[in-house]
Structure formats: C-alpha cells, structure tokens
Amino acid sequence: MDKTEKKVSMRRNSVEKSQNHFSNSSNKNFLKKTGAFFSKVFHIFDNKLTVMIVPHEKGKVINFQTNVFAMVLAILVIAGILFSFIFFNKHAVASSAEIDRLYAENSQTMASLDELRDENNNLLQTAKRFQASLSQSLALLGIETESSGTNSNFGNSDLNSIFSTEEMATGSIRETADIRQLTSYLEGAVQPIEQIGKMLETQNSLFSDIPSIWPVRSPSLHVSMAFGPTIHPITGQWYIHKGIDLSTWRSGDPIYVTANGQVVNVGYDSGYGNNVIVKHKHGIYTRYAHMNTVHVQKGEFISQYHVIGTIGNTGVTTGPHLHYEVHIGSDVVDPMKYLNIKVSR
Helix, strand or coil: CHHHHHHHHHHHHHHHHHHHHHHHHHHHHHHHHHHHHHHHHHHHHCCCEEEEEEECCCCCCEEEEEEHHHHHHHHHHHHHHHHHHHHHHHHHHHHHEEEHHHHHHHHHCCCCCHHHHHHHHHHHHHHHHHHHHHHHHHHHHHHCCCCCCCCCCCCCHHHCCCCCCCCCCCCCHHHHHHHHHHHHHHHHHHHHHHHHHHHHHHHHHHHHCCCCCCCCCCCCCCCECEEEEEEECCCCCCCECEEEEEEEECCEEEEECCCCCEEEEEEEECCCCEEEEEECCHEEEEEEEEEEEEECCCCCEEEEEEEEEECCCCCCCCCEEEEEEECCCCCCEEHHHHHHCCCCC
C-alpha cells in the first residue's frame, strides 16, 4: 500500500509540474505578443513626418518635423476645441433665446401688475364712495353700527385706515395689504346691509298694505281729471272731485287693486256705474268706478296687483276712464299722495 501511494503522489507531482510549465509558457507568449504589438504601435506613432508650408508668393519655405503621435494628438485637440466651440455656441444661442422669452414674459407680467394696481386703486376709490353713501343712508335710516376692537366690525373698518397706515408700504405688499383691508371692511359692511334689507322687506310689506301703486298701467295712461275742486264736465257746475280720473283713451285695459285687502262692495251706481270698494289695513278704503267688467266678488281677499276688472264708461262719464278714490276712515284724500310713495313695478 505504501508503494502504491508513493507512485500516485509522484504522478500527481509530475502532472502539476507539467501544468505549471505550460502556464508559464502561455504567459510568456502572451507577454511577448503584447510587447510586440505595443512595439509596433510605438514604431508607427514614432515615425517621423516633415510638414512644409510653401507661400504662394516668393518667400521662405517653412518646414518642421514631427511624428505621427504628435500629429494625431494635435488633430484630436483641434477637433475637441472645434466641437466644444460649436456645442457652447449652440448652448449660448439657446440661453439667449430663453433669456429673451423670460424678458418678454417679465414685461407682460409687469404690464399686468400695473393694470392690477390701477384697478385696485379704482376699487379702493369706489369703496370710499360706497362707505360715504352707506354711512349717510344708515344715518337717515337710524341704524347704529356696533363698535368693537376687531377690524371685522363695521364701526372700526373705516377705509381711512387704508389710505393712511398703508401709505408707507410699496409694491405688491401694499396692494395685498389694501385688498385685505378692503375685504375686512366689506365683511364688516355685511351686517348693516342685511339690516337695511330687513328694513326694506318690512317697508315693502307696509307698501303692499297701503294703496301705493297705480291702478292702471299703460304707456298711454294719463290723469284726465285731478283731485279737488273743479268744474263738472257735464253739468258745468263747480264741485269737489273726490278722486282722480285715469284714462288710456280706450276701454278694456285691466285695473289693478292698489293694496292688499278685502272686497267689501261690488255693485252698480247711476253716477259711478260698475264700481268696486276694497277695504285695506289702517282704516283705508279704495273705490274703482265706471268699470266695464268686474272680476272679483264681495268678501273676496285679494293681493296688490290683482286684476279686479277693466276700464269702461258706465255711469255718468264723457268717455272710458277709471275714477279712483282713496278714503281714510270717513275722509277722502288725494290718491296722488300715495301713488308718489312707490313707483309701480
């Protein structure tokens, strides 16, 4: 067994030696080939070149010697310089175009900002006039505004602060501060305006309960006879005309009740012809006479602008018209005093 192991070991060592020898031979061959390649390249680049510069006119010929390596290097350097010049030139052109574009946008933005400042100034001037008008209206209506330490309340949101404390600010900061002040003022003005709206709503309800609109609505409407002493068109005698006569020179135009109320009489009279009497709040009555047709019944509740009939010439008349009266209790009053309170819708 010992002899066999020795033989195997000897064979193994022999194989290893042969492999190492082959490997060393391969490395030596590779190095020789690589060295030979670089030697050839070196010899190629080391070849001498003579460059001659011959002028067109008589002159000294310039020549100089160099090698291939220096020539190739010079060509690469020149090519690199040319490439860099072209690249940076294109980049500079693109940058110049971008700068021009940004400059144009900046000019447009500045123009828009100037326009915004002008509009902001106009808005503030309008707000000042609105404040003065609103304050005057509130004073006439007897509405008192609450005063508080906060800027949101109307009492302390006077626009004078915009034109005093902010005068030291400049540029867009000033415009922003002005708009914030204006916003605060408008928020404070909401409450008084709401109060005015509620008051007007109440007043509108009151106007609906009193005879405040014209009973006839027509472009050709005119007052053919006013209230008060006048000469009777038929008898020629002086008498008190207890209402106003409204004419459109034709029959059939609608007649509107002038306030909310209840119909208390529908009938025919030899003097008034077809006529309607409506009872309103506050002890007020209205009469509509000389009607051609009647569209309401006694006891009916009607609202302002309800059509109660049409213009006619029944009774004692000289032509189609509406005789309109307003009574307060037992007194007869001039209807024009109420018609001037509110313009018809």
